[in-house]
Amino acid sequence: MKTIILLIISSFFVQSCFAQKQKVWLDADTGNEMDDLYAIVRLVKDPKIELVGLSSAHFNNPDLLVFEKWNAYDTKGLNTVAESQRLNEQILKSLNRLDIPHPIGADRQIGRAWGQQDPRDSEAAQAIIKAVKALPEGEKLDILTIGAMTNLAFPLQFKREDTYTKLDETIEAEKILEDRWREQNPQDETRVMWDLALVAAYLKPDLAQLETISTPPENKQRTIKAYVKIDEKALADDFWKALKKKF
Numbered sequence: 001m002k003t004i005i006l007l008i009i010s011s012f013f014v015q016s017c018f019a020q021k022q023k024v025w026l027d028a029d030t031g032n033e034m035d036d037l038y039a040i041v042r043l044v045k046d047p048k049i050e051l052v053g054l055s056s057a058h059f060n061n062p063d064l065l066v067f068e069k070w071n072a073y074d075t076k077g078l079n080t081v082a083e084s085q086r087l088n089e090q091i092l093k094s095l096n097r098l099d100i101p102h103p104i105g106a107d108r109q110i111g112r113a114w115g116q117q118d119p120r121d122s123e124a125a126q127a128i129i130k131a132v133k134a135l136p137e138g139e140k141l142d143i144l145t146i147g148a149m150t151n152l153a154f155p156l157q158f159k160r161e162d163t164y165t166k167l168d169e170t171i172e173a174e175k176i177l178e179d180r181w182r183e184q185n186p187q188d189e190t191r192v193m194w195d196l197a198l199v200a201a202y203l204k205p206d207l208a209q210l211e212t213i214s215t216p217p218e219n220k221q222r223t224i225k226a227y228v229k230i231d232e233k234a235l236a237d238d239f240w241k242a243l244k245k246k247f
Contacts, residue, residue: 021050023135025128027105027145028195030091031083032059033071034180037091038239039146039195041173044095045242046203052131053101054092055124056084057147058108071184081107094172103127144202146195154197156232157190166240174243198227200235207231207238 026043030036043051058081063070073083085104092098103123110120119125132141160181167178185191201208209229215222 021048023052023131023139023141024049025053025055025131025141025143026051026199027055027057027124027143027147028088029057029059029080029084029147030087031056031073031080032147033195034184034191035193035195036084036146037087037177037180038193039199040088040091041095041177042196042199042203042239042242043144044092044097044100045245049203051100052141053103053127054088055103055105055127056081056088057105057124057145058084059147060109079107081105091173091176094176101127101131142202144199146198154192154194154227154230156193156197156200156230156235158193158236160189160191196239197230197235200238201227201230204235204238207234 024043026040028036028040030040040054043049060080061070064075064078064080068075070078081104085102088102089098092100092102103126105124106120106122108120111117128141128143135141163181164178167174169175169178181188181191207230208227210225211228212223212225213228215224
């Protein structure tokens with residue numbers, strides 16, 4: 001039986017058996033914050049999974065409507081999914097992994113502010129459907145989404161100067177990671193690496209704690225599993241070890 005598992009921090013989590021390479025799809029609003037790129041690199045460099053796709057996601061928030069700047073972007077005329085797509089392609093090229101499918105996602109959210117759940121088609125949606133249909137019998141696809149719902153209390157923080165020191169500018173992918181911080185958040189001495197934390201917890205479940213909880217009252221009521229604790233130092237060390245590993 002073919003199944004598809006959606007992994008977000010507030011959704012169901014299924015621990016994968018890595019006896020054979022688990023197929024993973026990553027959906028990232030890479031243009032929104034700097035930590036998506038770190039998460040992408042961590043997944044690409046992990047030998048225990050098969051990254052079968054990387055799709056771009058749009059991002060939106062009130063600042064885009066009322067301010068002239070969002071991070072380093074001019075908000076006027078900003079196509080957010082196109083920016084996520086540009087960065088996805090840039091980091092894959094630097095890692096020599098443009099062979100990984102990287103379709104563009106939808107340019108806006110499903111539904112409207114007052115409701116509705118009408119689907120919104122995209123190249124990414126069709127590619128995910130195709131990937132699921134191509135699964136051998138009995139296999140599943142884990143989908144990690146690192147959009148806004150990963151912005152919970154994950155205490156994985158990187159220090160700016162320490163990060164600059166560890167990144168090697170002579171290696172293209174590492175230079176991209178450093179430039180992203182310098183261009184987007186140069187004023188921040190530390191950054192919470194939400195998206196990297198989710199990916200790292202998925203890859204290293206022994207370093208993260210899951211609990212069964214109820215959804216907040218303003219959401220559809222159901223029981224979910226959520227990360228409530230991670231080993232911050234161990235996951236940070238794991239990232240740097242994976243980053244420096246040669247293909």
